[in-house]
Amino acid sequence: MAFFKRELGPVESFENALKRKRSARQKMAERLSLTEKVLEEQRAAARRLAVAGATDGQLDRVETKMRSVEDRARGQRAELAELDEQIASTERALAEAVAQRDRNKLADSILAVAAAIEQAVPRFDSSAIALVEAATKGVALPPEATRFSASVDEMRREVLSTADLICWELRSVAVRTRAGNANVALGAPGEPDQGPSPVIEKKLIYTLSSLLWREGDEVRTVPAFTLVGLPTLLLPVALRHQHVDYLSARRVQTLIQVHGSGSFNEEPRQDDPEIVDLDALAETAEEAAGAANVA
Structure with missing residues (x-):
């Protein structure tokens, strides 16, 4: 033996x-x-x-x-x-x-999360499709059912796109973690509690330009070609002027392949001449709309 x-x-x-x-x-x-x-x-x-x-x-x-x-x-x-x-x-x-x-253990655990997401995605996709089909079975559909079906289908496509993106991000983080050049802070002490802050509703979006906006006393700046949560109040004007686009947009998928999600891109300076002030842009749009109503 x-x-x-x-x-x-x-x-x-x-x-x-x-x-x-x-x-x-x-x-x-x-x-x-x-x-x-x-x-x-x-x-x-x-x-x-x-x-x-x-x-x-x-x-x-x-x-x-x-x-x-x-x-x-x-x-x-x-x-x-x-x-x-x-x-x-x-x-x-x-x-x-x-x-x-x-580092290898941490990288393996990150890859396990990516694999779990990928395994769960098909089940989510099937359930969302079944929900859409259930809402569109009737011969004469009321507007509420049609809007519900469209909303679910849009949400389904956005979740699938976001899942692809987060899995790509997780694998990138795993590679950097294994090589020892990733800043992954697990179990780090949190920031001291400064009291409740106002909740700002946001939408996960992909930037096409360098952007600036204000959230309370904080001034946020993000570079172009970055995945970011944008306040929903600023979303319409940003979309209208082609400064952002949805994750499900075809051009966004191409840009992600070229530039990535921009998680490690350097933030632009507030005085950068190329940066777009979304608050100022929204204010200008409101003034123009007000003037049009008066006229």
Whole structure:
């Protein structure tokens, strides 16, 4: 019967190497301690002989033994210092291996979320289609049923598009996490509670221009070609002037393939001449509508 030795991972390999080196260092330290004791004895013997007026031959022999022990102690100190360097190097390698193992686990968990979303999408799609079909079975449909069916179908297409996008984002984050260059803060302490803030209804949208708007006291800026939650009050004017588009739009799908979702794009400066102030744009549109009504 054949037995196969399990291949060790990097963490286990470095842990075993570290144990061996620490054990070797302990043995070398014990040997050096014994050697230094012998050296002290040799020095004490040489001192006694010299004080007692020993012959030159006796002094030569004791000095020879003392130098031999000193050489051995010097060599053992050098070996001990080298072992210390090896232990420090192995500890650094072990720390990096542990960090990489943790990054791999986190990346695998992110990929598992993406896979779970992809597995759930077909069930959602089937249920949404069934709901649309159920609302359109009648021969003479009331307007409410027609609007409901259209709303569900639009929501279905948007969810499918968003699911594709979030799965692509999750896989990108997983790759960066595994490589060690992603800023993924799990379990990080939250910001201190500043009290309830007014709820602003938003719509997930894709920007075609650099945008600026205000949410209470905060000024938001986002670059072009970015997935963002835009206040629904500003959505009509942004759509009308072609500064944003829905995720289900065909051109948005192409732009996502080219530019991604823009999660890591640099935010534009507020004084950027290319940035579009949506609040100002909405105010201008309201003034124009008011003037038209007066006329």
